[in-house]
Amino acid sequence: MWRAGSMSAELGIGFALRTVNERVQQAVARRPQDLPAIQPRLVAVSKTKPAELVIEAYSHGQRTFGENYVQELLEKASNPKVLSSCPEIKWHFIGHLQKQNVNKLMGKIKLLVGPDCSDLLWLVQSSVEER
Numbered sequence: 001m002w003r004a005g006s007m008s009a010e011l012g013i014g015f016a017l018r019t020v021n022e023r024v025q026q027a028v029a030r031r032p033q034d035l036p037a038i039q040p041r042l043v044a045v046s047k048t049k050p051a052e053l054v055i056e057a058y059s060h061g062q063r064t065f066g067e068n069y070v071q072e073l074l075e076k077a078s079n080p081k082v083l084s085s086c087p088e089i090k091w092h093f094i095g096h097l098q099k100q101n102v103n104k105l106m107g108k109i110k111l112l113v114g115p116d117c118s119d120l121l122w123l124v125q126s127s128v129e130e131r
Helices: 004-011 013-030 051-059 070-077 080-085 099-105 118-130
Strands: 064-067 090-093
Touching: 013 051, 051 070, 051 080, 064 070, 070 090, 070 099
Parallel strands: 064 090
Antiparallel strands: none
């Protein structure tokens, strides 16, 4: 499997993002015509990467980032450099969410991917309704 991470270290984040986006567009061009014409969105997974790399990817056009650790997402989403350099950034939480962390994420994320139990879904829903 091809990984952008290995390429970005050698050739830069901008090159890696362009390469991945070109591959996505090639896949879109091969999509059967009977499928809806919905443009895919690339979510750059920024786990274990410093805020400076998030800012660099943002400067190359990447707007949507995914984190799978609550604390890391909260740190990056509230980082003053990220906030000032990336006004249109969107955060997705893509990991296992524990009940005690639901309220911490509300208002910080654009999308929650994969809540894995109905109790957690109700907790998320009630937290959203409170806002």
